[in-house]
Amino acid sequence: MRPALFSGQRVVVAIIFFLLLISPPFLSSFLLTLLTQALIYAILAMSLDIILGYTGLASLGHAAYFGLGAYSVGILATRYGAGFWVTLPAGVLLAVAVAAIFGLVALRSIGVYFLMITLALGMVVWGLAHRWVTMTQGDNGISAIPRPDLGLPWSLAHSIPFYYFALAGFLISFWILLVIVRSPFGRSLVGIRESESRMRTLGYHVWLHKYIGFVIAGGFAGFAGVLWAYYNGFVSPTDLQLATSVEVLLMVALGGRGTLLGPALGATIIVFLKNLVSVYTHRWLLILGAVYIATIVYAPEGVVGAVIQWARRTRTGPLRSEA
C-alpha cells in the first residue's frame, strides 16, 4: 500500500466526496450544472492522467476518444432511439477499439513524435465529425439528444438527479482508475515513466504496458464523452478539436500530473473559470491564455503537486527539502 502523501490526505478526500454528495440542495442550478460539467471533464482528465501523468506520454489527440463516445450517443440516441444501456457500451467500446488501433501507430514513437502522431490521429476523427455530414451533421452538430431513462423514480432530465448520475459515473471511474494505478500494472507504468530502459532491462514488456494504458485511457475518455453527450444534449466537432485536446492537457498539468485527483481538480478549476469569467467579460480567452502560461511558469507540477511538495517539506524539515 502506498503511504499517504501527507497526513490527513484521506480525511481531505473524504471531506471532498462528502461535500460533493450533500451539496446539490445548497447550490444554485447554474452552479450545479457547472459542477456536473466539472465531474464529466474530471473523468476525461483522469483518463488522460493514466498516459500523461503515470506513463509520461503527452497525447495531443485525447479529445478524439471523448468525441467518439459523445458521437456514439448522439447518433444512436437520435437516430435509433437507443437507450443508455446500448449507447454506453457502444460509446466506450468504440473509443476502446479506436484507441487500440491508434495505439499501434502512436506508440512506435515517443516525445515530440508521439505528440505529433497523436495530433494527426486526432485530426482523422475530427475530420470525420466535421465533414461526414450525412452521419454527423457536420458543423451543425447533433442536437436534441434526450436525457437517458434508467427506469429510476427520478427523471434525469432534472439537474439534481443528473448531477448524481454524473457523480456516480465519476466515483466509479475514480475508483477503477485508482485500483489500476495502485496495482502492480500501475506501478510498472510509473517505472516506465521514470526509466524505460531500466524497466526493459528488468524484463517488463514496456510496449505492452504502454499500449494497455493507452487503451484504458481511451476507454475512460469515451465514457466521459457518453456522459457529456447526455449532459449537453448536443455534440459538435468542437468537442473533439485540437483546442479541446490541449485543454485536457492543461487540466492535468494544472491539477498535478500523476495524482488522479489533481487532474479532477484541474478540470473543475478550468470549467468554473471558463464559465464564470465569460459571464463577466468577453475577454476570457486572454485570461485562459494567461492561465496556460502561468501554469507552466509558476506551477509546473500542478496544484496538487505543489501541495505535496509543501507537505513533504514541512514533514522532513527545511534542510532536506532539496532531496
Added chain:
Amino acid sequence: MEFWVTQAFNGISYGALLFLLAGGLSLIFGMMRIVNMTHGSYYLLGGYVGLTVIWRTGSFVLAILAGALAIALIGVCEWNAFLKRLSGQELGQVLTTMGFALIFQDLALIIWGGDPYTIPVPSVLSGAYQIGDLYFPVYRIFIIAVAAGVALVLWLVLEQTRVGAMMRATVDDPEMARGVGINVHGISMVVFALGAFLAAVAGVVAGGFVGVYPGADFEILPYAFVVVIVGGMGSLKGALIGSLMVGLLDNFGKALFPELSYFTLFAPMAAILAVRPTGLYGRA
C-alpha cells in the same frame, strides 16, 4: 482531364503556401524540438498586420515585409522570454504556446474585429492566364513562384554557406555542435525568427486568396504540423514534399470525396507515420 489539371494546379499552389508556413516550422522542430502551437497565430497576425499596412500605404510588397518583420520580432520575444527554457519539456511547450495562441487570437479579435477581409492584390497579380479551356490565376502562380524562390534560397543557405552548415550541425546534434564552438543559442534564435517570418509571409500571401479571418490560425495549424511530421522534422526536402502531398491530397480529397475530405488527408499521413515514425526524410 480539365478537372485533374485544375485540381492538381490548385493543390500545388496550396502546397506552396503550406511550404512557406511549414518550412520554417520544420527547421524549428528539427533544431529545437519545440512544439509551437503559436505558429498558426504568426500566420494569422502576419495577415492582419499586412492588411493594415496595405490599407495605410497601398503597397503589397511593404505589407509582406512589415507583416513578416513584425511577427519575427514577436516570435523572437516569445522564444527568448519563455520557450528556450522549456527545451525537452514537450508538455510545457504545448501549454505555453497554446496560451500565447489564445492570447493572440483574442488580441486579433480586439484589434481587427470578427469580419473576414481579403488583402487587395496588385493588378499585376490579378487575372488569369488562359491555355485552351483552362484558366490559371496569376496570383496562384505567384504563390508557387514565391515558395519556389524561398525553397531555393533556404536550400542554398543550408547547403552552401557556413551558417547553413552550422544549422545542419545543430539539427543533427545540438550538444556536439555546441562542443565544437557553434553558437547554438544564436543560431536557434535566428531559425526561430526565420520560421515566424516565413509564417507571416504565408499569412499575407494567403490573405490575397483565402482571406484573413478569425479562426484561420487553428484551421491551418494542423496542416503545418502534418507537413512537418510527414516530411520529417528538420528536413527542408521533407517539408517541400510534405507540403505538396498535403496540398494535393487536400484538394483532391475535397473535390472527390467531400464527406471524407479530412479523413483522406490525415489517414494517409498516419499510415506513413505508422511505417516511418520519423517521417519520410527525418532522422530520429
